Amino acid sequence: MQLARLSNSNLSKMLGIDASYVSRMRSGLRIPRKSTGLMMRLSAVLAEQIASHNKLRDLSDIMGTPLRSGNVAESIFRWLYARGMPANVQAVRNFIEQMKNMPSTDVSLIPLPVIPEIPNEDYYMGDKGLQQAVVRFLSSVINNHSSELRLYSDNGINWMTGDFKALWSGLMAACLRNGTRIKIIHNVDRSVSEMIQAIISWLPLYMTGLVEPYYSTRPAGERFTCTIFLDPENACVGSFGVRDMADDEEYSYITSPQKLEKTCRYFDALLARCRPLVTVDTVSKPQANAEVYSIGNVQLVISENCVTVNKLDAPQKAFTFTYAPMCRAFRSFADSIEDNT
Numbered sequence: 626m627q628l629a630r631l632s633n634s635n636l637s638k639m640l641g642i643d644a645s646y647v648s649r650m651r652s653g654l655r656i657p658r659k660s661t662g663l664m665m666r667l668s669a670v671l672a673e674q675i676a677s678h679n680k681l682r683d684l685s686d687i688m689g690t691p692l693r694s695g696n697v698a699e700s701i702f703r704w705l706y707a708r709g710m711p712a713n714v715q716a717v718r719n720f721i722e723q724m725k726n727m728p729s730t731d732v733s734l735i736p737l738p739v740i741p742e743i744p745n746e747d748y749y750m751g752d753k754g755l756q757q758a759v760v761r762f763l764s765s766v767i768n769n770h771s772s773e774l775r776l777y778s779d780n781g782i783n784w785m786t787g788d789f790k791a792l793w794s795g796l797m798a799a800c801l802r803n804g805t806r807i808k809i810i811h812n813v814d815r816s817v818s819e820m821i822q823a824i825i826s827w828l829p830l831y832m833t834g835l836v837e838p839y840y841s842t843r844p845a846g847e848r849f850t851c852t853i854f855l856d857p858e859n860a861c862v863g864s865f866g867v868r869d870m871a872d873d874e875e876y877s878y879i880t881s882p883q884k885l886e887k888t889c890r891y892f893d894a895l896l897a898r899c900r901p902l903v904t905v906d907t908v909s910k911p912q913a914n915a916e917v918y919s920i921g922n923v924q925l926v927i928s929e930n931c932v933t934v935n936k937l938d939a940p941q942k943a944f945t946f947t948y949a950p951m952c953r954a955f956r957s958f959a960d961s962i963e964d965n966t
Contacts, residue, residue, distance in 0.1 A: 626651070628683055629674035639670050665702055672697035686786055689822050690719040693726065713954040714961055716821035721958070723825050724923045724936050724944075727832065735829075738795035740764055749862075749876045752784035755852075758862045758876045762854055763796040770803045771856045775892045777810040778852040780864070781871055782823065790826070797830055807836045810895060811902050817954045824903065831905050832942055839899035840948055852876065857889050901947070908935045908943045918959055927952075927959055 626636060633651070637644040640663065649655040657663045675684050676697065685692045688704050740760060749758040766774060785793060800807070807830070811820060830836050854862040861879040879885060911917050911926045911933070918925040924935040932955040933945045946952055 626671070628678065628680040628687075629671050630678060631671075631674060636667075636670065640666055659706060664705065665698070668702040668705070669698040671701055682787060682791070686790075688719075689716065689825070690722055691726065711957065712816065712818035713821070714957045716818035716825075717954050717958040720821050720825055721920055721923055721925070721934070723828055724934055725921050727828065727936060727940070727942075735795055735798035737799050738792050740792075740796075745878075747878060749878065751872045751874060755780075755784045755862075755864075755874070755876050756789050758878055759793065759854065760796065761878065762856070762860055762862050763793075763800060765860050766805060766856050767796065767799045767803060769856070769859050771800075771805050771858055773857065774800065774805060774807045775809075775853065775855040775857065775889075775896075776807065777812075777892065777895060778850075778854070779812040780850045780852055780866075780874065782819070783871065785826070794826075794829070801830060801833050801835050805835070808839070808896065809836065810839045810841055810899055812841075817950050820951065821954070831903065831944070832940060834905060836905075838902040839896065840902040841895060841899050843895075843898050850874070853888060853892055855885070855888055855892055857885060859885075861885055861888050863888060904945045906943045906945065908937065908941045916959065918962055920962070925955065925959060927956060932956075 626632075631639075633644045633647040637647045640647075642663070646655065650657070675681060681692055681697065684697075684701075688700065690700065690704070692700055743757045743761040743764075745761070746757075749755060765771075797807075809827075811823065824831075824838075827836065827838070831838070848868060850864070850866050850868050852862065852864040859880070861884070862876055863879055864874055864876045866874045879888065911924075912928060914928070916927040918927075922936065922938045924937055926933040926935065930952075931945055931947045932952045933943055934955075935941075935943045946955065
């Protein structure tokens with residue numbers, strides 16, 4: 626309602642109900658049944674009003690799932706009634722929905738965005754500064770046709786939201802169009818739901834086969850944060866700071882060959898204690914002892930030590946997870962399917 630700029634009174638008039646009933650819905654005192662039709666009308670009004678204010682991207686960030694025009698009201702309806710799920714199960718559900726709607730992996734179809742002018746500084750401050758440093762860094766990678774990127778950060782992900790998320794996706798797609806390979810170490814000290822949402826944002830890039838995702842077996846700790854966005858041949862964005870001080874975080878833009886070589890050694894030492902987070906492969910027949918669930922064009926295969934999500938229509942891909950907490954989240958999602966059935 627905040628995105629739609631609707632008050633209780635405005636919404637109640639559009640739905641033909643009393644404003645006090647809207648208030649009780651917002652507080653959780655009343656939850657209409659799906660069968661009444663009220664929630665579908667509510668979802669339709671919200672979708673129309675949010676679209677009219679050009680806030681669909683913000684809505685997508687809140688819901689943690691991509692939105693397609695013409696399907697927004699239905700997506701809002703499903704999301705509202707799924708809010709009772711645990712966060713990790715809801716994240717798995719979002720992942721499955723994203724897989725079902727995954728388009729072509731042809732990164733050439735993702736247009737190169739308009740790149741804003743970025744000042745050439747030695748240091749950049751806070752989330753805004755990190756956005757500027759990343760734009761400068763990825764622009765350099767594209768112009769130099771760099772062969773490999775190495776990425777790690779245990780900072781928060783608040784900087785990658787709104788309009789910047791689309792800019793980042795376009796720049797990353799341009800890197801992959803050049804054949805740049807990417808090694809990324811994901812931070813597993815985040816919650817499972819946050820990790821899955823991060824993987825969702827990377828899915829179109831994972832589908833190219835040029836991205837190698839890992840997770841570190843070493844605990845990150847609660848005191849300090851570190852960021853390494855490294856192009857070994859040209860530049861690096863790096864930081865070391867105190868956790869929960871994102872506004873004061875200072876990001877260095879490094880081009881010195883000696884410092885780049887030293888940062889490469891840091892990253893390789895970190896990678897040496899990592900394991901693959903997701904492996905992307907061709908779809909194969911599930912093993913005989915696996916549990917198999919079909920959700921539209923997606924097949925969920927749960928084995929003893931791993932979980933595989935198969936996309937059965939084009940582009941066919943198999944995503945296999947071995948990180949135990951994520952496997953448990955997929956198991957909980959499968960249990961919820963059985964319960965609903």
